[in-house]
Amino acid sequence: MTERLKVDMIACDGHGVCAELVPELIGLDEWGYPILADAPVPGELHKHARKAVSLCPKLALSLARTRS
């Protein structure tokens, strides 16, 4: 079981908090909207990823469990 970051682009307002907290997995486009890494969240980044999810001002970011 692995986890991937997922963004609800309709909810996202481009605050950019997520990219600051997990720059390893999230970049921002020129308008400030997140571009997510197309890869599972590695173990050492789980804590940061969870923090980014909980601190998103629009609750647009989530961790989705996927079977790898």
Place this chain on the structure above:
Amino acid sequence: MSAPQQRYDGRPRLLTKQARSITEHARTVGPLPTSVVPQLIDMVTASGLRGRGGGWFPSGRKMASVAGRDNPYVVVNGMESEPAAGKDKLLLRLAPHLVLDGAELAALALGADRITVAVHRGTGLAEHLTAAIADRVAAGWGEVEIDVAEPPSWYVSSESTAVAGFVGGGEAKPKADSARVAGVGGRPALVSNVETFAHVALIGRYGPNWFRQAGTGEAPGTALFTVSGAVRSPGVYELPVGITGETILRVANGIREPISALLVGGYGGAWIPPTQLHRPFCPEGLEPLGASLGAGIVVALPARTCGLFETVRVATWMAGQTARQCGPCFRGLPAIAEDFAMIARDGSRKAYERLRFRLGVIDGRGACAHPDGVVKFVGSALKTFALDIRRHLSGQLCPGGPRVLPLPEPPDESEGWR
């Protein structure tokens, strides 16, 4: 084992079943085949029918994914919003009962007690369908309650989640979750295109083997093509899926002047060069070109019209047709439309480089496929009109030539999304 395969006779299937009244309809195709309802989903799966709204998703699989869910709903999507398409509006006018029969069979197979047909406002289609429904009720035809809805005519309001959302009392904006889960006010919904349901009505009557006599193995059946641009007889033609582009143009009475490209699939579709007209026009045949059949739209671009300016016009129009929900879409599309305008108008190399980068960034990042469609359309222009691009970039600008692609006036802002 099976009966000897009959060959497809080349005749239209849907357009030969025109009937305004239910009596005429009954005479043309016989009664509603309710006895096949328990097997309908298997029959549709076996027929290989794929959705004619543009996605070409296997219809049997879609129906099966709604079957077994509680309290399902059926939506007939007649919100044909591609400006160069006319086939669904035509089919609803000429053979409304065929479309409604398909929806009724699907509803019975899913256990849905309600069908809504969504059509454009101000076209008279709602009145036309309301009369057809009344005719059915009076004749005791069918068992499922059918009504009509008129969502606003925004381009993205034709998207299945948007139509379902509107039918459920919400805004006609695309949603992140599939309509199959909880599309209509929390009810799982089968949302399919007008033409798709019409094919279902015939598959229910004549069976999957009959359906497969036309078309290709992967995309069987006939499809409605809306052909326009530099052809002698623009119009809607029903042809087997997988016919070549050359044949499509010939059926429309041939081109009336030299052409430089074909727009296939619509404004979320792709430009292809005239050298590719020998290809079979089916999802698999067009895929190598990065194109798809979409909603069956084929526009022949006259050579005297500059493809770059046509691309700018459409991309700008599409950029104004977002639901303003997803940032990469409502910020990104105007940016790439402007980049393309700077290439066509000023021959800007900087805009060209920026556009190539931006096309890679926007794709796949919206809740619906609207941004992806525009990226595909603009990307195909870079390839198909590569020579024109080079000319414009080296300062050989052109005046653009006569305009070809229709850009309808969008609904008034005051109309909103409900």
